[in-house]
Amino acid sequence: MTEKPLLAARKHSERPHVLIVSDDPSLATFLNEGLPLGGFWTTVIASGLQALEVFRLRQFDIIAIDWELRSFGALELIRRLRGVSTRSDGAPARTTAPIVVISEQPADLEAHERERLEISRLFSAPLELDELVPELHVVFEEWRTRYPTMPLSDDPLRLKD
Numbered sequence: 001m002t003e004k005p006l007l008a009a010r011k012h013s014e015r016p017h018v019l020i021v022s023d024d025p026s027l028a029t030f031l032n033e034g035l036p037l038g039g040f041w042t043t044v045i046a047s048g049l050q051a052l053e054v055f056r057l058r059q060f061d062i063i064a065i066d067w068e069l070r071s072f073g074a075l076e077l078i079r080r081l082r083g084v085s086t087r088s089d090g091a092p093a094r095t096t097a098p099i100v101v102i103s104e105q106p107a108d109l110e111a112h113e114r115e116r117l118e119i120s121r122l123f124s125a126p127l128e129l130d131e132l133v134p135e136l137h138v139v140f141e142e143w144r145t146r147y148p149t150m151p152l153s154d155d156p157l158r159l160k161d
Helices: 005-013 025-038 048-054 074-082 111-116 129-146
Strands: 017-021 041-045 062-066 099-103 119-124
Touching (some): 025 041, 025 062, 041 048
Parallel strands (some): 017 062, 099 119
């Protein structure tokens, strides 16, 4: 089955914007310099609290979170982004964007919690761009299939709101 021309054109022109939340300078630099080579825009934030504040102003297409965040726990950040934290006083989800977790060691996260928080992928060190980039594109395509009419975070129509 051939793809519809407009869908194929959209896929070709889309450049997902990845928010990188990491207080590890090595990881943040690696992702910030490497992901644009794979067709992504990137923004780096070093604090979970700052990331929550940024979501008051804008959205992202993929969120990559360092599991070893020191300033604010990654799990609590994800819970608040999804609107399921006991500390968020019933606040709605801040985003439906796919979340990927990056960890030095395999993240200690139960399957039901991962599913409830809609965590798309868990990545463990060492990371290789030639493996990570295609996987992030798959994550993005899965999200696009689930939300086909959702504009990208940097779409001019979305930025008008």
